[in-house]
Amino acid sequence: MIKKKDMPVFALVDCNNFYVSCERVFNPGLAHRPVIVLSNNDGCAVARSNEAKALGITMGVPVFKIRHLIDLHDVQVFSSNYVLYGDMSSRVMQTLSAFAPAMEIYSIDEAFLSLGRLAFTDLTAYGQQIRHTVKQYTGIPVSIGMAPSKTLAKLAAGIAKKSNKAAGVLDLTAPRFRDRALEMTPVEDVWGIGRQYARYLQIRGIRTARDFRDADIGRFKKKMGINGVRIQKELRGESCYDLETDDPGKKTISVSRSFKTPVTDFDSLSEAVSTYIVRGGEKLRAQGSHAEAMTVYVTTSRFKPDSFYYNSDTTSFPTALNYTSALLAHGRTALKRIFRKGRAYTKAGVIFSDLTRNGIYQQDLFDTSDRSRADRVMETMDRINLQMGAGTVTYPATGMGRDRSWTTVFNHRSSAYTTDWHQLLTVGP
């Protein structure tokens, strides 16, 4: 039995409808109105205000399927503005970091805090203090759940978000409140149980988080593996997933985009792939990595199964690379191997894998001077693009930023209010 003072306490802080909330911070007229934010190419709804959810707009629904709802209810529509959301996320995380000795940034809009070593009499009051501070400093509303395991903390935050009574904070550290909370949570809402597992469980009579917690896990172990066992333990209040505080770096880095309109010719496809390689190279260098392998892939529309074509090519590099010119050369060769004439390509992408970190990679003994020169060129280009804006300096292979059939569209993009001096919010007449 774990003594109470040794019980870990996790708090999960979750930004409400994060992308929509970011837009609202700089456009107060959006309050209380249905608002959605779209995926790349303005394809799907990926964030929805509560008012938009109430209209029946579901996560990931294609815009063309909800056009009538948008028109009928005057839904406010925004393209994704990742520069804005990324910057707002940093502000939220910075604010949160003052409230706990340790924090794990779990995603762009969620963080786990470790509260176990703080001696609280009233966790709920502390949660409210966090909420109000984040709202005051950043304008972003958050929901908070507390519990002795991450899975329970997530579940608590989910209820905190929906329940009026909870007012944005739910403390489930006391076991006596958990039965009710788990009963009102559908099994598919449990962290780690997705569509496939939920369907499997529902057929076998497991409908709520409580059903799953109290079930004989032997029935589901074969299907769900070790994670199923862990999820159940976590629901029982036994922590299986620790706070992960240090960023180990990405193990793979990928860049892909769907095209505005289908692409048929090699040169356009090559420009697109080159553009993604350039971006991928920046990401590699930003985390101090070199890649030992690169996969290039192209695909036609998966919504047209009759003419569907997908192909990929993986190149293994003799020495780990992050020098863009070299990556581009390999990319072009790879694309030649998988390109087939007469196909209407709708998407391409590149994945870097087998990453090394912090410059620990096999040096080629004979070209150290060239390599350091290449490193300096990359450093300079990355710095200019960071300061002057993405794509200020780039490579001919990318088509030099000219608008092409494959260029991603953002027809409803808001300004980069927080990161670009030229796009500061204008107040007054």
Place this chain on the structure above:
DNA sequence: TCTGGGGTCCTAGGACCC
């Protein structure tokens, strides 16, 4: 007509070795 992007982990099965 119009359907996103970027990740992680686990497992089963094959190749290979002793």
Place this chain on the structure above:
DNA sequence: TCTGGGGTCCTAGGACCC
């Protein structure tokens, strides 16, 4: 030559997450 057992490594695919 055939057979058995056990171990490791790698990869593809499937599940999940936001």
